[in-house]
Amino acid sequence: MSEVSKVALVTGGSRGIGRAICLKLAAEHGMHVLVNYTSGATAADEVVSIIKENGGSAEVIRFDVADKEAVNAALDAWQTANPDRIIEVIVNNAGITRDGLFMAMSDEDWNAVLNVSLQGFYNITRKLVQPMVRNRHGRIVNVVSVSGVMGNAGQVNYSAAKAAIIGATKALAKEIAKRNVTVNAVAPGFIATDMTKDFDEKEMARMIPMGRFGKPEEVAAAVSFLVSDGAAYITGNVININGGLHC
Ligand code: NAP
Numbered sequence: 001m002s003e004v005s006k007v008a009l010v011t012g013g014s015r016g017i018g019r020a021i022c023l024k025l026a027a028e029h030g031m032h033v034l035v036n037y038t039s040g041a042t043a044a045d046e047v048v049s050i051i052k053e054n055g056g057s058a059e060v061i062r063f064d065v066a067d068k069e070a071v072n073a074a075l076d077a078w079q080t081a082n083p084d085r086i087i088e089v090i091v092n093n094a095g096i097t098r099d100g101l102f103m104a105m106s107d108e109d110w111n112a113v114l115n116v117s118l119q120g121f122y123n124i125t126r127k128l129v130q131p132m133v134r135n136r137h138g139r140i141v142n143v144v145s146v147s148g149v150m151g152n153a154g155q156v157n158y159s160a161a162k163a164a165i166i167g168a169t170k171a172l173a174k175e176i177a178k179r180n181v182t183v184n185a186v187a188p189g190f191i192a193t194d195m196t197k198d199f200d201e202k203e204m205a206r207m208i209p210m211g212r213f214g215k216p217e218e219v220a221a222a223v224s225f226l227v228s229d230g231a232a233y234i235t236g237n238v239i240n241i242n243g244g245l246h247c
Contacts, residue, residue, distance in 0.1 A: 189242025
C-alpha cells in the first residue's frame, strides 16, 4: 500500500453496514481506513485484520461520536501522528435505535438517538470539513434510513435524527460544492445486521417489493460509488437502498 493512499474514516466501522463499507473502501479503492468503534474493540480489530490480510491498510480509532471532546481528542492525536495526511473521505455511519411510541418516549431515548446520529454527524463533519475544503477534494457520505425519508411509527426519535441529516446533507452540499467536496446520503431500508436481528424477517419481508432484507454489502456498494472519481458531479443526493420499499 503506497503512502499516498487516501484516508477514509468510517464511524461505526466495526459491525454491520460500517464493517462492509470499511472492507469495500479498502478493497476497491486501496484507501487507508480508520475503523471507528466505541465499545466493541474485538470486532474493530477483526475488520483491520481482514483488510491487512487482503493487502490493504487500516487502523482502529476509538471514540463515541456523540462525545465532541473525545472525537476532537482522537482526531487531533491521529493528525499529530500523521501530519502530512488528510482525511478525504468521511462515512458518517454510526447510529443506534431506541424504539418506542412517542407518547411514552423517555428523554433518555430521545437524546441518545439524536446524540449519536445527528450530533455525531456534526461532531465529525464540523471537525474534518475545513481541511477537505482547503484541499479542494473530499467525499462525505451520511448513512441515513428509510425511516428518515418516509417516517416510521415507533421511531419518531430515529426518523427525526435521520431526516435532519438528510436536510444537512443537502444544505452542506450546496455550501461546499465549489470546492469539489461532495456530500451525499444513502438511505437503507431493512438490512440484515445486529440492529435488525430481532425483527421477524419473513413477516416484514412481505412489505418489501424484493421480498427480503438487504445485505450490508449492498449498502457498501453505493457508498463505494459515491466516494469514487466517477461520482464527482453527484452531490446533495439521497440514494435509497431498500429493495423497492418506497413511500
Ligand atoms: P449495527 O450493526 O448495530 O452497528 C452499529 C455500529 O455503530 C457498530 O460498529 C457500533 O460500534 C457503532 N456505534 C454505535 N454507537 C456508536 C457511537 N456512539 N460512536 C461510535 N460508534 C458507534 O448497525 P447497522 O445496522 O450496521 O447500522 C449502521 C447505520 O445504518 C446506522 O446509522 C443505522 O441507523 C443505519 N441503518 C441501518 C439499517 C438496518 O436495517 N440495519 C437501516 C437503515 C439505516 P460498537 O459495537 O463499538 O458500539
